[in-house]
Amino acid sequence: MKKHQKIFAAIFMAILIPCFTLLMSACGIDTTYVSPIVSVDKITTSDIEEATNKAVLSVVSIYTEGNTLASSVFGSTTSQTVFSAGAGIIYKLDKAAGDAYIVTNYHVVYNKSYTTSNHIAKKIYAEIYGSEGTTATELSDGSVSITYGQQVIACEYVGGALNYDIAVLKISNSDIIKNSCVRAADIATNPAHLGETAIAIGNPLGIGISATKGIVSVESEYIQYSDFYDVVVRCLRTDAPINGGNSGGGLFDEKARLLGIVNAGINDAQNIGMAIPTNLAINVADNIIYNYEKSGYSGVKLYNLGLTTGIANNKAVYDEETKLTYMKEDIIVTESSGMALTSGLLVGDKVVSVQLGETKLELSREFELNEFFLKVRPGDTFKISVVRTTGIYTATVTASSLNYKSVA
Incomplete structure (x- = not known):
């Protein structure tokens, strides 16, 4: 239709509709208009939609750059800048x-080829959801080029540990944060269970924050990082699609509670992704933040009781009340030395519980005991209970600052 025909039609309709309405009213016919569009306040959302829209405000895109040395065919070396992309979770927030404080994967900010003394990227930036503008482009040689957006936020590296694949970053005095609707992630208080809804939110391929959905396929297992000095990390497994750039992002449940920090996908398999369980990731992050704020140390310090354990009688148990299946195992002391021996813990004891302050944890998995010591600070007094042939024995231990070891 030509332009003047469109104008004519609009004028014609503008005259016709009021006349038609007056005629209908004169005939006693109700002319009240009912919009076919549902008003915003009547839109209903599913739990998954609500969780995704809430959780996405706790996720940031991470972009890093660092220098590496490249050798030429003539034997000389030149410095080149390497870019990478990942994601992170807003853990603590003073808006x-x-x-x-941002929690991400160690491998998002670390590269063993970086020329920095700690092999951490020289520059680290974050972008919040809705303010993204950075673009990542893969070049013909397989490297990545990044063009930063206007609302990137500079991050400080606080600390991390390769053996846990967790790092903590810090954002300070950001006007972008002040004027945003970001929120700290809600933390799941219970471990993820088999079949639970899993929403993965990250920065796949470095092209911006997005979400995928699946379930928790395995609640706890160990994977080996062949690219990182054969480090073995405890993870949960999900079938939510995971791509490069999702690393450091969050895995959330249907209530937008953080289940884990996404850290890996299996390239030659379909929908096998990994995430570091929240209870482990947060214990590591809290340990790093404590050391940073206390002394400026940029890593993990783990209390060393002098106890070595193994497992026996591992089995699955179905709980009729919760309708969930849990894994259980006996935790048996195989070596006792140092404070463990001094406190009366013996080889052959079965460890059944630990207590720090008023919080008591009944143990059903060996990793719960190992990760408990991430929470023990110098001067803390804790209890550890064991079962032996003579009955139950409880040791009370006060953590000395001399009994800590650094975990790289």
């Missing part, structure tokens, strides 16, 4: 001050 009014524009401050935040």
Whole structure:
């Protein structure tokens, strides 16, 4: 239709509709208009939609750059800049001050070829959901080129540990944070269970924050990082699609609670992704933040009781009340030395519980005991209970600052 025909039609309709309405009203016919569009306040959303829209505000895109040395065919070396992309979770937030602690994967900010003394990227930036503008382009040689957006936020490396694949970053006095609707992630208080909804939110391929959905396929297992000095990390497994760039992002349940930090996908398999369980990731992050704020140390310090354990009688148990299947195993002391021996813990004891302050944990898996010591700070007094042939024995231990070891 030509332009003047369109104008004519619009004028014609503008005259016709009021006349038609007056005629209908004169005939006693109700002319009240009912919109076919549902008003916003009547839109209903599913639990998954609500969780995704809430959780996405706790996820940031991460972009890093570092220098590596490249050798030429003539034997000389030149410095080149390497870019990479990942994601992170807002763990602690002071929005009014524009401050935040971000939890991500160690491998998002670490590269063994970086020329920095700790092999951490020289520059680390974050972008919040809705303010993204950075673009990542894969070049013909397989490297990545990044063009930063206008709302990137500089991050400080706080600390991390390769053996846990967890790192913590810090954002300070950011106006972007102050004027945003970001939120700290809600943390799941219970471990993920088999079949639970799993929403993965990250920065796949470095092209911006997005979400995928699946379930928890395995609640706890160990994977080996062949690219990182054969480090073995405890993970949960999900069938939510995971791509490069998802690393450091979050795996959330249907209530938007954080189940884990996404850290890996299996390239030659379909929908096998991994995430570091929240209870482990947060214990590591809290340990790093404590050391950073206390002394400026940029790593993990683990209390060493002098106890070595093994497992026996591992089995699955179905709980009729919760309708969930749990894994259980006996935790048996195989070596006792140092404070463990001094405190009366013996080889052959079955460890059944630990207590720090008022919080008591009944143990059903060996990793629960190992990860408990991430929470023990110098000067803390804790209890560890065991079962032996003579009955139950409880040792009370006060953690000395001399009994800590650094975990790289």
